[in-house]
Amino acid sequence: MSKTEEPAEDAEPEATEPVGAVDYDALEALLGDAVVRRESHLNAEAFVVRADRVQDALSTLKVEAGFDHLSNVSAQEYHDRFESIYHLKKYDDPTQEVSVVVPTPRDDPVSQSAEPVFRTADWHEREAYDLVGIDYDEHPDLRRILLPETWQGHPLGRDYNQDKPQIVEFEENVNPLADDHRESDTMLVNIGPHHPATHGVLHLETVLDGETVLDVEPDIGxxxxxxxxxxxxxxxxxxxxxxxxxxxxxxxxxxxxWAYARVAEDLNDIEVPEYAQVVRTMSAELCRIAAHLLALGTFCLDIYGDFTAIFMYAMRDREVVQNILEELTGQRMMFNYLRLGGVVWDLPESREEFFEMVREFLAELPSRVDEYHDLITENELFQLRTVGTGVLDAETAKQYGVTGPVARASGIDYDLRRDDPYGYYEHLDWDVITDDGGDNYSRLLVRMREVEQSARIIQQCVDLLEEWPEDEREIQANVPRTLNPEPDAEVYRAVEGAKGELGIYIRSDGTDKPARFKIRSPCFSNLQALPEMARGEYVPDLVATLGSLDIILGEVDR
Amino acid sequence: MSSDHPRDDIIDTTAPQTKTREDRMSEVDSRFNSTLREAFGSTPFVLTKFDAFMDWVRGSSMFMLQFGIACCSIEMMHTYAVKHDLDRFGSGVPRASPRQADVMIVPGTIVSKFAPRMKRVYDQMPEPKFVVNMGSCSTSGGPFQQGYNVVKGAEEVIPVDIHIPGCPPRPEALVYGIAKLQERVKNGETSPVTVKPYELEQFGDLEKDELVEKLADDIDEETLVMRYNWADSP
Structure with missing residues (x-):
């Protein structure tokens, strides 16, 4: 069965059902006896699969049904069982989703690993093992990923006692020259966790042969x-x-x-007023510009090596964006501006001055971008450093679940703002930027062009907001003071964050707090692809590649 | 114009310049009269204690450790960069190596895996060294205080001189905190030395309780470890 046939087979694509245009009956028949039963999640149907048939089921879905994007793996512990949920999507059409649920008994939580089918499952399953305590059979390297090796217990499990003491090792780095290296030329170099090129607290265990990177293993947490x-x-x-x-x-x-707002609004059936959606869209794109400028500034910090003009210019422009956002939200960075059902307050008074402020920024942006192009992309030295280094091809990127500007720079035309529309994006005129290079240069270029597209979106939003009728400026829907979603409702929703697909899985248990809240972080998946990009490169290119991935450790480690 | 007789050329006389001295020594302004003043003439000079001089020097040129942990490090970068420009106050040179740094700003949440590394970075800084806690996380754990993995403030691990509240603090707040630290350093004030609850120690030196017995096979006696007693944390 080819993947293009499927939507055509479906009879009722525009039904009120939360399920998209996927023919789940055909999928169930395809999976055959691996399926135990079917569950309904709010975002998609889920097949409950036997713990020893995970690879079969996933590879069938991947190869024969075209679900080539393992978006997320959520793990959780019920009172009677463990459960791993594989959220699958298509890169071509992310509204087509399906979930694979793998229950395992509590006394013997062994489940087959999905790593041979999707490389990205490697880290996701290690995280599930670390935090929840599920064992993955046939996993190549099942050990803790976020917590220290010597940690006792699995903190998101049901009977974890947080007050128990813990011991954390601090092993001295072994001097790689202590041994005789005349037989083998390789050398282990630890980069980080305190290192200016790691953009935070990341530890890279790098194996070098001369100046060539043979292998690199990110150590996170x-x-x-x-x-x-x-x-x-x-x-x-x-x-x-x-x-x-x-x-x-x-x-x-x-x-x-917005990622949280979207998933919680879906879970609780909240309709967001149109005006609030436009305000959200505008503020979100301002954030994207700020985030991309930070990526640009720090990337050039990595390439050029010191706090020179480009970093300072990027910071200068970020200050302008942050001033606008502060005017709107009251905070420079931790905005807390969205609410379920809308935003917390309307645009600041006087509105005219605020629009003027945004307009002024948008008017200056093109000349700024030109300046960056002069300084960076048209600089021959910069091109020598970045063109053709850290190459990530589209196939490998898909294997690792790479999304966002990194995926788009590898030629994957995937942007949830367009492909799985939310907010006001579908009514606006803008383009998804892609580039076929797949190297460090392309990734920077895609980000710079996305800044321009974000400016276009903001421009249109400002025009809309200015013209908006005075009595229809509804900033919040009517949302109850306490939200108690239906027990055992499960939903996975994603938005296009600054780094890619930022998804959240929530399971409710009838109380006003989620029973399970799993964050699918784009940086986590993107960073996992680093070894593929850095192997065979020189050390400085490894640093450049890491910079071009634009990881934020707060999102990698959560 | 010949440089052999510059003064001659400029003011047409070779007589010594004594006017200022005479003014100072006269009745009008005799506050600073002393034999030293007489000896030095109009040459400016300052009398001070060497310690006070060193404190002033330290406070006026502080090298920061380039040390980003979490959200606050973004605001810290903004404080270093244009607009806020911490360097105006003589304390804005970020050094990547702890061995070249005087001040460590702790900008973010300290978690169990990172605390030993931070302790080691702190140990590598030369004396005298100062620590500024930036934001609620490094002060107390902040919004993540209830987390199973979060150390309740950097002060559990290293001594801290200044705490700056905020989540994250604005650059102005950081500048103010640094200025306060400079003031303290210039005045020669020091923080009292206290014993930290979490220390790096050899695994063999730990008290042999249930947890230590359990890990005995995995960890060498000589390996440095940090033991967290979460129940005793504030």
Whole structure:
């Protein structure tokens, strides 16, 4: 069965059902006896699959039904069982989703690994093992990923006692020259966790042969600050919203808030007023500009090596954006501006001055972008450093679940703002930027062009907001003070964050707090592809590649 | 114009310049009269204690550790960059190596895996060294205080001189905190030394309790470890 046939077979594509245009009966027949039963999640149907048939089921869905994007793996513990959920999508059409649920008994939580089918499952399953405690059979390297090796217990499991003491090792780095290296020329170099090129607290274990990188292994978890636990102990209505600001803290706050707003609004059937959607769209795109400028500035910091003009210019322009956002939200970085059902308050008074401020920024932006192009992309030295280094081809990128500007720079035409529309994007005129280079240069170029597109979106939003009728400026829907979604409702929703597909899986248990809150972080998947891009390159290119991935450790580790 | 007789050329006389001295020594302004003043004439000079001089020097030229942990580090970058420009206050040179740094700004949440590394970075800084806590996380754990993995403030691990509240603090707040630190350093004030709850110690030196017994096979006696007693944390 080819993947293009499927939507055509479906009889009722525009039904009121939350399910998209996927023919789940055909899929069930395709999977055959691996399926135990079917479940309905709010975003898609889910097939419950036997724990020893995971690879069969996933590879059938991937090869024969075209679900080539393993978006997320959520793991959780029920009172009687463990469950891993594989959320699958298509890169061509992310509204076509299907989930594979794998239950395992509590006394023997062994499930077959999905790693041979989707490379990205490697880290996702390690995280599930680390935090929830599910064992994945046939996994190539199942050990803790976010917590230290010596950690006791699995903190998101049901019977974890948080007050128990823990011991964390601090092993001295072994001097690679201590051994005799005349037989083998390789050398281990630790980059980080305190290192200016790692953009935070990342540790890269790098194996070098001379100056060539033979292998690199990212060691993460130095900023694992329990975001999922925090969200699970907060109420839907108000207590969760401040946390998303702190996932991708490169000023992308409102984009992250939108991820939570979208999933919680779907879960609770909240309709957002159109005016609020336009305000959201405008503020989110301002955040995207700020985040991309930070990426640009720090990337050039990596390439040129010091706090020189480009970094300073990027910071200067970010200051302007941050001033606008502060005017709107009251904070420079941790906006906490969205609410379920809308935004917290209307545009600031006087509105005219605010629009003037935004317009002024938009008017100056093209000359700024030209300046950046003069300084960066047209600079021969910069081109020598970045063109053709850190290449990631589209196939590998898909294997690793890479999304966002990194995927678009590898020629994958995938942008949730267009492909899985939310907010006001579908009514606006803008383009998805792609580039076929797949190298460090393309990734920077895509980000710079996206800044221009974001400016286009903001321009249109400002025009709309200015003309909006005075009595229809509804900023929030009527949302109850306490939200108690139906018990056992499960939903996975994603938005296009600054770094890519930022998704959230929520399972409700009838109370006002989520029973499971899983964050699908784009940086986590993107960083996983680093070894593929860096192998065989020189050390400086490894640093450049890491910079062009634009990871934010707060989002990688959560 | 010949440079052999510059003064001659400029003011037409070779007589010594004593006018200022005479003014100072006269009745009008005799506050600073002393034999030293008489000896030095109009040459400016300052009398001070060497310690006070060193404190002033330290406070006026502080090298920061380029040390980003979490959200606050973005605001810290803005403080270093244009507009806020911390360098105006003589304290804005970020150094990537701890061995060249005087001040460590701790900009973010400290988690269990990172605390030993931060301690080591702090240990590598030369004396005298100062620590500024930036934001709620490094002060107390902040919004993540209830997390299973979060150390309740950098002060559990290293001594801290200045705490700056905020989530994150604005660049102005950071500038103010740094200015306060400079003031303290210039005045020669020091923070009291206290014993930290979390220290790096050899695994063999730990008290042999249930957890240590359990890990005995995995960890060498000599390996440095940090033991977290979450129940005792504030």
């Amino acid at each position: 130095y900023l694992h600050r329990c975001e999922e636990q925090m969200a699970q102990s907060g109420t839907y209505r108000h207590q969760i919203m401040p946390y998303p600001d702190r996932w991708d803290y490169g000023s992308a706050g409102i984009l992250n808030e």
